[in-house]
Amino acid sequence: MAKAMAGQLHRRTEELARHGVEPRLAILRVGDHGSDLAYERAAAKRCAALGIGVETVALPGDAATEAVLEAIDRINADERIHGCLPLRPLPETIDDSLVRHRLSAHKDVDGIGPASLARLFTGSGEGFSPCTAQACLELLDYYGVAMRGKHAVIIGRSLVVSRPLALLLVERDATVTICHTKTVDLPALCRTADILVSAAGKAGLVGASCLRPGQIVVDVGVNVSGEGKLRGDVCFEQAEPIVEAITPVPGGVGSVTTLVLCKHVIQAAEDSCGAGRD
Ligand code: NAD
Numbered sequence: 630m631a632k633a634m635a636g637q638l639h640r641r642t643e644e645l646a647r648h649g650v651e652p653r654l655a656i657l658r659v660g661d662h663g664s665d666l667a668y669e670r671a672a673a674k675r676c677a678a679l680g681i682g683v684e685t686v687a688l689p690g691d692a693a694t695e696a697v698l699e700a701i702d703r704i705n706a707d708e709r710i711h712g713c714l715p716l717r718p719l720p721e722t723i724d725d726s727l728v729r730h731r732l733s734a735h736k737d738v739d740g741i742g743p744a745s746l747a748r749l750f751t752g753s754g755e756g757f758s759p760c761t762a763q764a765c766l767e768l769l770d771y772y773g774v775a776m777r778g779k780h781a782v783i784i785g786r787s788l789v790v791s792r793p794l795a796l797l798l799v800e801r802d803a804t805v806t807i808c809h810t811k812t813v814d815l816p817a818l819c820r821t822a823d824i825l826v827s828a829a830g831k832a833g834l835v836g837a838s839c840l841r842p843g844q845i846v847v848d849v850g851v852n853v854s855g856e857g858k859l860r861g862d863v864c865f866e867q868a869e870p871i872v873e874a875i876t877p878v879p880g881g882v883g884s885v886t887t888l889v890l891c892k893h894v895i896q897a898a899e900d901s902c903g904a905g906r907d
Contacts, residue, residue, distance in 0.1 A: 630767075630768065630771045630772070630885065631884045631885060631888060633771070634767070634771075634885070634888045634892075635678070635679060635888060638679050638888065638891055638892055638895055639679050639680065641895050641899070642679055642680035642681060642895060643680065645895070645898055645899065645902070646680065648902055650898055650901075650902050651680070651681075651682050651709075651898075652680070652681045652682070652711050652712075652894045652895050652897070652898035653681065653682040653683070653684070653709050653710050653711055653712075653894070653898070654672070654676055654681055654682070654683050654684075654710070654711070654712045654713070654714060654738070654890075654891075654894045655683075655684050655685075655686055655704045655707075655710045655712070655713045655714070655736075656669050656672065656673070656683060656684070656685045656686070656713075656714050656716065657685075657686045657688075657697070657700060657701070657704070657713060657714065657715040657716065658685060658686070658687045658688070658716045659687075659688045659689075659690060659692050659697060659716070659719055659720055659723060660688075660689065660690030660720055661687075661690065662716075665716040668716060669685060669716065671883075671887050672714065672887050672890055673685075675887040675888065675890075675891055676891055676894070679891050679895075681891055681894055681895070682709075684710070686700050686703075686704065688700060690720055691720075691722070692720075692723070693722075693723075694722075694723045694724045694727055694728070697715075697719070697723055697728055698727060698728065698731050701713070701715075701728065701731045701732050702731070704732075704736065705731075705732065705733045705736065708901075710736065711735075711736065711738075711894055711897040711898040711901055712736050712737075712738035712890075712893060712894035712897045712898075713732055713736045713737070713738065714738060714739050714890065715728060715732070715739075715741070717741070717789075729741045729742050729743070730742060730743060734755040734756045735755065735897060735900065735901070736897060737756050737757055738757050738760070738890060738893035738894050738897060739757070739759055739760050739890065739893075740756060740757045740758045740759035740760070740762075740763075740793065741759070742756060744756040745757055745758070745759075749793055749796045749797070750796065752800055757893045757896070757897075758793060758797060759789060759790070759793045760886045760887075760889040760890045760893065761789070761790045761794075761828075761849060761882065761886045761889075762790055762791075762793035762794035762797055763797070763889045764882050764885035764886040764888070764889045765794055765797075765826060765847050765849065765882060766794070766797050766798070766801070767885060767889060768847060768876060768881075768882065768885055769824065769845070769847070772874065774824065774845050774874075776798060776801040776802060776803040776824070777801065777802040777803070778802060778803070778804070779803050779804070779823040779824055780803070780804050780805075780806070780821060780822055780823045780824070781795075781798045781803040781804070781805045781806070781822065781823065781824040781825075781826065782805075782806045782808060782818055782819055782821065782822035782824070782825050782826070783795055783798075783805065783806070783807050783808065783826045783827075783828065784808045784809075784815070784819070784825075784826065784827040784828060784829045784834065784835070784862070785807075785808075785809065785826075785827070785828035785829050785830075785849075786807050786808075786809040787828065790828040790849055791807060791826075791828050792807070794826060794828070795807055798824075803824065806818060806821075806822075815839065816838040816839045819835065819839035819840070820838075820839060820840065820841050822844060823843070823844065823845065824844070824845045824847070825839070825840075825844055825845070825846045825847070826846075826847040826849060827846075827847070827848055827849060827850055827861070827862035827863055828849035828850060828862070829850055829862050830850050830851070830852060830862070831850065831852070831862055832850070832852035832854065832860045832861070832862065833860075833862070833864050834850070834862045834863075835848075835862050835863040835864065835868065836863075836864045836867050836868075837864075837867045837868075837871060840867070840868055840871045840872055841871065841872075842871055842872065842873070843872070843873050844871075844872040844873060845872070845873055845874050845875075846863055846868055846872050846874070846875040846876070847875075847876050847881075847882060848861035848862055848863040848865075848875065848876050848877070848878050848881060848882065849861075849862070849882050850862030850863070850878065851878060851879075851883060859878055859879045860878060861876075861877070861878030861881070863875065863878075865877060865878075
């Protein structure tokens with residue numbers, strides 16, 4: 630899927646190049662947290678391969694909120710930049726809400742600002758869907774998984790992944806249940822799912838007791854094991870023989886997420902030169 634999607638996106642950047650436009654992403658990083666640097670590297674590599682320019686705006690870990698807002702103002706005003714990805718969570722000393730509200734909706738390619746959230750709620754308007762939630766939807770679409778009338782169970786209620794995904798799935802006529810740490814009898818609820826999405830960040834949370842044949846399992850979780858290996862929330866070895874389909878970790882949702890980010894930057898560039906959305 631990633632290969633097919635990359636091919637389509639590359640054709641779109643070539644078309645933009647014919648119009649003299651290079652899609653450009655600004656990555657805004659505060660500090661040098663390892664997971665931020667890893668995501669920055671992955672996104673920059675993907676962008677470069679697709680003909681998307683990247684510039685990193687790096688501020689020290691002790692930067693004040695005002696310095697971050699000034700950096701966002703510069704990005705908003707820079708016509709060469711079409712999208713901005715602030716790496717989050719930001720340090721606790723920075724007012725995340727002010728940052729989210731400052732970024733121009735046209736450049737909010739990870740869907741964190743108020744206009745993007747309103748778009749999620751209403752299904753129309755400015756901004757973009759959060760990349761990870763959108764990646765789950767694109768995976769289901771690519772593999773022809775019907776959502777209409779299906780029961781989707783999402784483990785997790787975060788603003789970053791799970792709640793946006795719940796809204797996207799409702800928009801696609803699924804019946805959605807959101808589970809969290811206070812949910813009673815998680816395995817029984819999971820077994821009622823046609824589509825099970827886990828975004829808890831707990832390795833091995835979803836085992837055989839949560840699964841039944843015929844299910845589609847999307848594993849969003851990324852957990853680093855003691856040996857430094859990446860693992861999902863789902864115990865893949867137990868799930869794979871039971872369910873209809875499952876996304877692996879690594880190589881599943883994460884790979885598609887960076888492609889969705891690229892797609893949003895390309896869309897923003899197309900919008901800026903009047904080419905419109907696909
Ligand atoms: P978060 O910590 O904000 O939210 C986790 C949610 O899971 C919470 O709402 C919590 O209630 C729920 N949860 C935790 N343990 C649970 C349990 N035992 N039973 C039921 N519910 C439980 O995390 P997040 O930012 O939403 O990210 C979730 C996971 O997805 C993390 O592993 C993160 O690394 C990963 N992630 C992956 C991508 C990607 O592109 N693949 C992108 C973002 C996040």
